[in-house]
Amino acid sequence: MSYPDHKACEQHEEALNLYLDGELSFEAQPELFEHLASCSGCRETFNTLLTFRAITREERIVLPMLADEAVLRRLNRSKQSAGRRDRVLDRRPLWQSRPKAAYGAAAALGMVLILFGTVLTPRTGSDLLPGPVQAEAQPIETVALEATVPAEEVVYYFYPGITVEETEEASEMDEADTTTGTGTGGMP
Amino acid sequence: MDDKHLVQAFQAGDEFAFVSLYNRYKTRVYAFCLKMLGDEELARDVLQETFVRAYENKHRLAQASSFRSWLFTIARNQSLNTIRKRERIVKLDDRSDAQPRADERDTPISRLEKNERIALVNRFLAELKPEYREVIILREYQNLSYEEIAAVTRNTVSSVKSRLFKARRKLAGLLRPHIKPEPAVPPSSFA
Numbered sequence: 390m391s392y393p394d395h396k397a398c399e400q401h402e403e404a405l406n407l408y409l410d411g412e413l414s415f416e417a418q419p420e421l422f423e424h425l426a427s428c429s430g431c432r433e434t435f436n437t438l439l440t441f442r443a444i445t446r447e448e449r450i451v452l453p454m455l456a457d458e459a460v461l462r463r464l465n466r467s468k469q470s471a472g473r474r475d476r477v478l479d480r481r482p483l484w485q486s487r488p489k490a491a492y493g494a495a496a497a498l499g500m501v502l503i504l505f506g507t508v509l510t511p512r513t514g515s516d517l518l519p520g521p522v523q524a525e526a527q528p529i530e531t532v533a534l535e536a537t538v539p540a541e542e543v544v545y546y547f548y549p550g551i552t553v554e555e556t557e558e559a560s561e562m563d564e565a566d567t568t569t570g571t572g573t574g575g576m577p
Numbered sequence: 578m579d580d581k582h583l584v585q586a587f588q589a590g591d592e593f594a595f596v597s598l599y600n601r602y603k604t605r606v607y608a609f610c611l612k613m614l615g616d617e618e619l620a621r622d623v624l625q626e627t628f629v630r631a632y633e634n635k636h637r638l639a640q641a642s643s644f645r646s647w648l649f650t651i652a653r654n655q656s657l658n659t660i661r662k663r664e665r666i667v668k669l670d671d672r673s674d675a676q677p678r679a680d681e682r683d684t685p686i687s688r689l690e691k692n693e694r695i696a697l698v699n700r701f702l703a704e705l706k707p708e709y710r711e712v713i714i715l716r717e718y719q720n721l722s723y724e725e726i727a728a729v730t731r732n733t734v735s736s737v738k739s740r741l742f743k744a745r746r747k748l749a750g751l752l753r754p755h756i757k758p759e760p761a762v763p764p765s766s767f768a
Contacts (some may be wrong), residue, residue: 406742410716410723436718437756444698445717450608456621460599463625464632473634569718 397424398431405435409442580644588635588755595635599628599645606652606717612714613656615703623659627652646728653711653729660707701751709744718739 407413413421425432489490578586578597586594606627610620630651631638638647689697702710714727715721727737 402742402746403738406745409745410675410682412723433753433756434746434749437752438579438745441698441748441752442717448695450604450611450623452604452607454626456607457603459621460603460625460628466757467629467633502612546610 401425401428405431409435409438452565529533584644584738590603595632598631602645602648603697606648608685609649609652609714609719610656612699612702612718613653613707613710614659615699619659619663623652623655626655630655643728645667645726646725647761649715649721649729650731657707697755698752701748704751705744705747708740709747712737712741713744722733 398417401421401424404413405425408418408421425435580598580601583594583598583601587598595726607620608625609664610623610627611617614620614623627648631648638644652763702713705713711730712726715726722740723737726732726741727734730737732740
């Protein structure tokens, strides 16, 4: 509906709608009814809308009986599927669960730990490792118990677990080996 | 018990409260969907979807100002989605049904049988654009205030008024040929 020649109709259209909705103030109503009395077009619109409203009030809409059952069944399905989702979450293995921290942050933390571990840890590793087996010569002076027996210098070679007494002959042979370069490294 | 207390009980885990809310609003929501979609089966589907969503999203209900507006918002969105999905079918149905039968064209609406009048009005209602139809239904059939319609349609009150007045203008244009002109009878205080 248009109002090509009726500016007053356009101005009163809002008042007409507000009146239909019960929102038009009591003071503004006489002006609207004066216009309706003089304008057949607006009166017709007014009557049409009142008729429409009367017809909407005549209609009785009843919910089909099966609709309740369908809604409750649907609600049950929804609840059951929600329960299934929860159980699936419970069964999910840990490696599939979402990490709490970002992978980047975890990698950075690891790098920092490695760096500090390298720098700050006391270097005990190489010291604790057993080196090559070397003989240690410790001269032990023996005291001559009898004046008649000449004092003999005995050299004990300590190997791990083995103590070997070196006699003069063996030491002479060792000295000879060292000079010729065919020594046994002190081993008897 | 009013809506607020039922909603609080439902949020606390009382499922009987939700059933009470369902019984209170099921017919109104169904009527809204039926008028929006013009199809009983689709209206039942949207009714189901509306209450299932309300049930599943009860934690979001605290933010909604009123349960009724919140429920109609869900129903409205679901109806619009259904209309979009089946736009072609609905349009074809509207075209085939929009034209009144021969007897309805010739007879003033006041002389039609009640069911015929209702059918005619429904056909013209289906001819309106969804954004006009929804405000007409919410105002005329559901008797919601401007503010409630604004909450349901996520619009301002002034926008709702504008759309409602345009929708009425359009509907009046469709119905007018079937209304027998009658002299206006102003209220006695202004006569």
